Amino acid sequence: MTTITAFLPTALADTHDHPALALEHVSASYGKSKPALEDVSFTIAHGERVAVVGPNGAGKSTLFKVIVGLMPHLSGDVRVHGHSHHAGDCPSIGYVPQRDAVDWKFPVSVSDVVLMGTIRAVGWLRRPGRQARAAAQQALEQVGLAALAGRPIGDLSGGQQQRVFIARALAQHADVLLLDEPFSGVDVEAQEAIFGLLDSLRQQQVSVLISTHDLQMATTRFDRLLLLNRRVVADGPADAVLTPERLTAAYGGRLVVVTEPNRLTIVTDDCCP
């Protein structure tokens, strides 16, 4: 039996003293145009599952880029487990890309992709050894795709591909997962499989932040919603966030909200993929 202790994040010891992810007054912009994000603050607790919703151009992708450190923020602070993560090597954020952001013809197998999660643990100038392979194998088993390890990534279905990327995050021992529009182009059954997987990860205190266009799903499957339109318009449980006033504030005229007793119907003309 191989041990994988070496892969455990060093931040684990003080993990529970701080929220898994915290943004404090974060602003970011492209060039000199008006800011893409303005004074964004929120926290995500360990094991919490939060959806980011908002119209196109609300800054959902920018938010993710800022959190992973791909785009610098002008002010404020992004903290992972209480650490300002730009300070050091902190691979505890796992990232699952949007489907159209991936080149599915790239010649890599499923296990190659999952192994990419171990790159930092393996270190520079080394090839992945037994430990890394064991971590990748274990992650693939956890998402139920061990049988497909040798297949080219492009051969898998949309839902399976999402699970491969979740496995990559697990091999990396990430405990904050960012999923960018994971349900677009994925059928209901595959969607359920992903939620089942996220439920099991919740028991391991893995926190999940998902951006989605699907307000219907956002109302039922998440602990909290974050309604974003450059600023945080609302943050809380679905029924508190998805009120007609707040939705109009976030979406403007692009959304028609019809309220009936015990029921909220949202009609959108926003073109959603």
Added chain:
Amino acid sequence: MWRGLAAAVMVGVVCAVVGCFVVLRGLAFFGDALSHAVLPGVAVAYLLGGAQGPLFWGALGASVLTALGIGAVSGKQRLSEDTAIGVIFAGALALGIALISTIRSYSVDLTHILFGNILAITNGDLLRIGLFGGGVLLVIAALFKELVAVAFDPIHAATLRLPGEALRYLLLVLIAVTVVVALQTVGAGLMTAMLITPAATGYLLARRLPRMLAIAVGVGVFSGIVGLYLSYYVAVASGAAIVLVATACFGLAWAGVQLRGRA
């Protein structure tokens, strides 16, 4: 002749390996631009020292500088990468032609730069090809998993705190060095083919990177050797013969894939 063969084989290997990254990152136009951007460097070296001047170093300097220039301009997001390449590439080519046109034996020398002159390769050339080509391969071998990870998913690479920008520049410089290493065998005009065609053949036939690399290297070496013999016995330009053999390999692979898809 044996020097030509040795050069063709080494260039075939280096171009094929670097070419795989060129194909996977969609940098074909970039490689094309660099191969033309070496002209002003070669011209300045020629003006300084004639045909025996430091042509290799002139080409290397121009190539690496252009690579870094394109990297810097396109990294700023205001200009798309192909626009930046187009501007710098055409400017460098014009500068090269302007400089070379001041030399009296203009047409002969330009032909050698544009189309290579593999049979005139000296022991010194061979040594430089070996050293720099070997260096490129060594760097790629050492940073292989990082280069692949950044090519496949740059955002994930950022979450891992891999230095994505540094790796991007490194790849551009590696391509620049490769272009100069290959300059004497196929010349600036056919450089893109050496970078792209073997790698594209591997991409067509393989679904995993190690296999793609192996096929690309096979095609690169095969077309180097066969092309050189062909040029010798049929008396055609060697660079063109090498590229034609590589293109034939690609054509066969493409036809094979089409047939298999239909069956």
